Amino acid sequence: MTIAESVTTGLTDRWRGARSPRDGAEWLVRAQEVSDILAVDAVERDRANATPHAEVRLLKEAGLVTLLGPRAHGGAEQTWDTAYKVIRIVARGDGSIGQVLGYHYLWAWAARLVATDDQIAAVEELYTSGNLLFGGAVNPRDSDLTVREDGDELVFSGRKSFSTGGQISDLTVLEGVLEGTETHVFAIVPTDQPGIVFAGDWDNLGQRLTESGSVEIRDVRVDWASAAGFVDRVFQPLTYNTLNVPTIQLVFANFYLGIAEGALETASAYSRTSTRAWPYGGDDKEHASEEWYLLEGYGVLQSKLWADEALLDAAGAEISAVLHAQREELTERRRGEIAVRIAAGKLRIVDDGLEVATKVFELTGARATANSVGLDIFWRNLRTHSLHDPIAYKKREVGEYVLLNQIPQPSWYT
Template sequence: MTFDLSVETLDHAPTQALPRELRTPLTLDLITNDAEALATARRLATTFAPEAALRDRERRLPWAELDAFVASGLWGITVPREFGGAGVRNGTLAEVTAIIAAADGSLGQIPQNHFYALEVLRVGGSLEQQRFFYQRVLAGERFGNALAEISHKDFKRRTRLTRGADGWHIDGRKFYCTGALYAHWIPTLVVAEEQGRDVTYLAFVPRDTPGVTVTDDWDGFGQRVTGSGSVQFEQVRVEPEWVVPFQVSFEHATTIGPLAQIIHAAIDLGQARGAFEAALQFVRERSRPWIDAKVELAADDPLTIAQFGDLAARLRAAEALLRRAGRFVDAAQAAPTDRSVAEASVAVAEARTLTTTVSLDAGSRLFELAGAAATLDGLGLDRFWRNARTHTLHDPVRWKYHAVGNFYLNDKLPPRHGAL
């Protein structure tokens, strides 16, 4: 199954030609358990890391790396076991994400919405939809996203699904469409009028459908090759069996929000790990000690040692909270209730408070500890802070503290809008 990838590019986009066809891997590994998933992620990370700075600096889209990523079987690890997947625990999914993000922050983020769409299918898809799309994923096809809309101060969604005698069609424009550039399918958040009110759906749109235009116009200073540009839909035909109910995520307790958010936390944790390891290597191999330390090696500077100790302790704390959050999401998936889903959301929010702050701090303190030589542009060490700063703006950490505090102090359950 192939798709035409006719992508508009802007002047700032890469100069290399984009592939005309998006193929599935010729061979695809099948991961069967959590241990295999983690081992595969560690292996891939060692191959992704060496050119991460070059991809960032040249904005080189990671086609080959994504093909290897998908061929490894990692994009299918949340497919339930009864459908042929590994059905890994959420803590494993988070750790796999963190491992890849430590090597390359953009590669760690690209599949986030792929896993999000798989959770929407698990929660709200029919048995036939689950069978169809799970098999597509296990065959090597990947999902992007077209969820967010900009240019309006309100959060009203304007991308619409209309049903007529000549079929179902989608019209609208989306932005922040991470992964859509690389996707076989673009899960698209749409609204349809039903009995006088707007009802929300997630429509899975094949990338090559006439009327779909993906524009490579993401030019943020971080996460440069995530493909987070825009998608335009103009009278795009969609089959009814590709449209999954999504209203349930707002009206009933589901784990769609916590699942999405634990992956975001893992991306930030990976960014922190990457910055921390880069700082360790630079200080050991290249930094000079401050004259007042009266030591021969920068690694023997007592104040530098203390700073690394502080960062390490907060990294370990963030990792522990992320693992804990994974257990809460597992429990909520097994028995979703208002309370269990709220507890999962709060546990993930707690993790995100630490993963956000430590990723930003590690990216900044890298330079304080490594010294001026670390700022040389060719090294690309600034990408850790830029990536963390860009990704942590996905939703504001100040509201994570509010959700956690309101839960413990006033027993208020977090809102159901997908941001927790």
């Protein structure tokens, strides 16, 4: 039995035939059950760096993949407010799988963001009824995926440096530029086809199980009618279309918080059982848990994460309200205000999370640096993904709002 297979063996029978969670609170309990399973061997699975097929099966069997899907097709039809908290909880147990789930939620919602009503209905029925996981070959800094017209079809060709979800996805969101124009085209296609070839080259410092390596797209054909948001080959723009960036940026912030919470939980458990009191300070304690500097250290770190949680929950409630409202109602100003709040939350959890993931080594002691303890996984995961886009620009966005009353203009990263 492989390490990855051990994640689900004998542990998910509890959900077969069981009543599905009825509300957001019960879904958070379900997410915690998943997180607890993932945490047991997260370090070993990270070291093995194997494709996480079993972990995805766990998400599917738990019902988390269809959390946002319509009830009519077997989904839970929960809100984004709940989805953000589910991402955070799963990331406490395994940051990589929290990211995979968060990206899936964004791509599962992509049809609602940009597609026509008929396209939305078709996509949501497809992925919800099939319990399918999304990946995305979407990286706006890569301009080497092109789209050409061939009669009633579009043909995607080229390469993307990053494609989170990769081989573990059932559906892939493609994005490219229509030849001879500056028009970006999104389409959803089955992952398992000859024209999608993953390089298997994701071997980074952290988030190692996200399958985020490069992909080659070889003449993948899509009906023009499936181009998201196009009517008679003309895109129909709405301000709502631009919510994709703040939505995914808050996904980032929530799995960052989950990773930091996992670091603090793991470290505090270690301190309670294994850290030894320091006998040379003149204020000798019998147990490490009585050491004033450890109590102070854990108190400061937990206070920061509680503050981050409050900020992210407030931002999550704000964007969830507009994501579930009528698309035509969203104004540019409201969109910008929400984006600023999310930028503020992201920059705070990046700073605080990295502090937590570093400081825990001082609070646990030298023996906690053993590879078998695995405290390094939290810093590696958070450090890796927090470089996704420069945090300095998030700080500037907040500063421009405060000083100049300017909202960020929608782009691929704001």
